[in-house]
Amino acid sequence: MSNAIATAPRFETAVRVRKLGKRFGSKTAVEDLSLDIAPGAAFGFIGPNGAGKTTTFSMLAGYLRPTAGTIEVLGFAPHAVNTLRSRVGVLPQDALLPASDTVGEFLVHMARLQDLPKNEALAGAHDALAEVGGQAWWKQRCGSLSHGMAKRVALAQAFLGKPQLLLLDEPTAGLDPRVAYELRQIIKYRKGRTTIVISSHNLHELEELCDAAAILDRGRLVACGSMSELTAANEEIRVLVAPGTRRGAEPGRVPVQALRELPSVKSAELDDERLEIVVYFERAQVDAETVIGHVLRTLLDNQVRISGVTKGRGLERRVMEVRA
Amino acid sequence: MSPITEVALVTGREVRRSFRSTKGVLLAVLSVAAGAGFSMLFAWLDRVKRENLPPGTDWRAAQEQFFAQWYAPETGRALASCPYSLWMMLIATLWLAPWLVALMAFDAVSGEMQHRTVCFWTIRVRRPSYMIGKALGAWSAVVAVTLGMNLVVWAVTIALGPWPAANVIGWGARFFAVTLPISAAWCGIATLVGSQFKTPILSLLFICTAFFCLWLLRVTAGFAQAHWLAYAYPNTFDALLLSPNLADAARGLLSTGLIALATATAAALAFQRKDV
Numbered sequence: 243m244s245n246a247i248a249t250a251p252r253f254e255t256a257v258r259v260r261k262l263g264k265r266f267g268s269k270t271a272v273e274d275l276s277l278d279i280a281p282g283a284a285f286g287f288i289g290p291n292g293a294g295k296t297t298t299f300s301m302l303a304g305y306l307r308p309t310a311g312t313i314e315v316l317g318f319a320p321h322a323v324n325t326l327r328s329r330v331g332v333l334p335q336d337a338l339l340p341a342s343d344t345v346g347e348f349l350v351h352m353a354r355l356q357d358l359p360k361n362e363a364l365a366g367a368h369d370a371l372a373e374v375g376g377q378a379w380w381k382q383r384c385g386s387l388s389h390g391m392a393k394r395v396a397l398a399q400a401f402l403g404k405p406q407l408l409l410l411d412e413p414t415a416g417l418d419p420r421v422a423y424e425l426r427q428i429i430k431y432r433k434g435r436t437t438i439v440i441s442s443h444n445l446h447e448l449e450e451l452c453d454a455a456a457i458l459d460r461g462r463l464v465a466c467g468s469m470s471e472l473t474a475a476n477e478e479i480r481v482l483v484a485p486g487t488r489r490g491a492e493p494g495r496v497p498v499q500a501l502r503e504l505p506s507v508k509s510a511e512l513d514d515e516r517l518e519i520v521v522y523f524e525r526a527q528v529d530a531e532t533v534i535g536h537v538l539r540t541l542l543d544n545q546v547r548i549s550g551v552t553k554g555r556g557l558e559r560r561v562m563e564v565r566a
Numbered sequence: 567m568s569p570i571t572e573v574a575l576v577t578g579r580e581v582r583r584s585f586r587s588t589k590g591v592l593l594a595v596l597s598v599a600a601g602a603g604f605s606m607l608f609a610w611l612d613r614v615k616r617e618n619l620p621p622g623t624d625w626r627a628a629q630e631q632f633f634a635q636w637y638a639p640e641t642g643r644a645l646a647s648c649p650y651s652l653w654m655m656l657i658a659t660l661w662l663a664p665w666l667v668a669l670m671a672f673d674a675v676s677g678e679m680q681h682r683t684v685c686f687w688t689i690r691v692r693r694p695s696y697m698i699g700k701a702l703g704a705w706s707a708v709v710a711v712t713l714g715m716n717l718v719v720w721a722v723t724i725a726l727g728p729w730p731a732a733n734v735i736g737w738g739a740r741f742f743a744v745t746l747p748i749s750a751a752w753c754g755i756a757t758l759v760g761s762q763f764k765t766p767i768l769s770l771l772f773i774c775t776a777f778f779c780l781w782l783l784r785v786t787a788g789f790a791q792a793h794w795l796a797y798a799y800p801n802t803f804d805a806l807l808l809s810p811n812l813a814d815a816a817r818g819l820l821s822t823g824l825i826a827l828a829t830a831t832a833a834a835l836a837f838q839r840k841d842v
Contacts, residue, residue: 325691343583
């Protein structure tokens with residue numbers, strides 16, 4: 243897919259990336275990446291291992307220097323620390339907290355480095371820790387925290403100073419489902435007020451949290467757009483039918499021809515192996531919810547037993563389909 | 567935020583970290599204990615030497631002759647009235663300085679690079695400020711340990727006599743001041759070398775190798791009659807720093823200061839472009 247198609251429309255941006263590249267010796271980790279992230283958006287970086295997500299993320303955070311291209315974060319280069327220190331919060335992947343510091347000392351020190359006076363830094367640190375539910379850990383040494391607690395403290399330091407942009411690299415990696423769920427709620431709470439960029443393997447999490455995303459594969463951008471564009475949620479619906487259901491016009495069977503004749507439906511197919519009906523429709527003429535209503539009515543009139551309904555093909559399937 | 571404020575915050579944290587770690591506490595305790603032990607030994611040796619001097623010997627002249635073997639004649643004359651144990655403590659401190667610096671500072675940067683803890687700092691601190699703060703933090707920690715050692719030595723020397731307290735503290739403070747720029751130079755070198763590696767053990771290995779190479783240059787200088795080469799080893803500047811000639815002392819101070827500044831600056835510039 244050409245990058246001209248993959249690049250989002252230009253407007254005022256929180257993050258602007260143009261022809262970004264990064265090489266480690268002879269290995270190309272990222273090549274010719276261009277994209278824009280709108281202010282206030284929740285944007286995801288998706289891709290398999292080695293796709294270049296963390297490398298791209300690290301260049302946005304200023305950890306790595308690009309070998310080609312440019313990056314603008316809130317209008318500045320990522321290494322403009324003095325300007326960005328209180329505007330950007332970063333949760334780096336796999337970075338250990340300083341073991342000998344207590345949680346409170348660490349957060350206050352981070353707040354002081356954001357040029358906050360001592361009493362404001364103390365108050366800010368308490369607030370950030372409370373936001374992640376960690377008030378009880380103030381005097382605990384960072385080295386003694388569990389993985390989940392450490393992740394929350396690391397998230398708290400990213401929240402210090404009410405940043406305009408949050409860069410979160412694998413925020414829920416390695417966490418148990420309950421803690422991961424709580425962290426997602428904390429991140430969701432900031433949606434709309436802060437630009438959030440998340441790099442993650444967890445596609446369901448990205449689908450839940452993000453408005454838009456970029457799919458990377460082998461260092462190249464292969465797709466970029468809003469979540470509904472990427473998952474074709476406004477172009478197709480999928481209906482799962484009960485095991486044993488066959489195609490046909492008789493009661494209890496899937497009337498594929500009748501589905502094709504529904505208004506605004508472009509095509510309808512039944513995957514006999516997956517027992518999944520895929521209905522493509524004209525998105526300019528009708529929305530997914532209306533099509534769902536028509537399709538279900540037709541199926542129920544024909545006494546078809548239905549297991550589930552989804553809009554689009556799901557991010558997971560989309561990622562599997564996409565290759566550089 | 568000004569770079570000076572950044573450096574101050576990083577330095578303060580580094581000193582706290584140094585004395586909170588088991589390694590830091592152990593080094594401090596061992597250094598102070600060693601200082602106490604050595605000072606008692608030197609004070610006893612000093613007393614034995616005095617008691618065994620031939621009758622009628624001018625102690626001051628004997629001291630002057632002794633120091634003339636180590637330093638320029640005018641420095642030897644100036645040191646003639648100093649307590650022998652304090653001078654021995656200065657020599658021991660200078661000998662210990664590179665070891666102490668290597669052990670205190672080897673993991674200051676590499677420890678944070680290894681576990682990516684440095685990622686939390688580089689988004690909030692200018693990279694040069696981080697590196698300068700690390701170098702200053704290491705120096706502050708070494709100075710604190712050295713001061714602790716010296717205070718014990720002064721107390722023991724005063725207690726065991728025969729030197730008056732004012733004499734001990736005066737000379738002690740002067741000798742302590744001589745160690746400051748020299749340990750700063752060692753800290754600069756250790757920070758420059760150690761910060762090139764992401765693994766603390768490699769940092770320690772290469773710091774020790776660098777220090778050893780500098781010592782070899784000093785030894786080579788003696789054999790090759792190339793005395794200028796000896797100044798690659800920071801401890802060599804003690805002769806200039808101890809000189810009663812202000813110009814020599816200033817030259818010693820400037821040179822060691824330049825070594826410290828140049829190495830710390832080189833470390834900062836290298837870190838500026840480094841991928842973390």
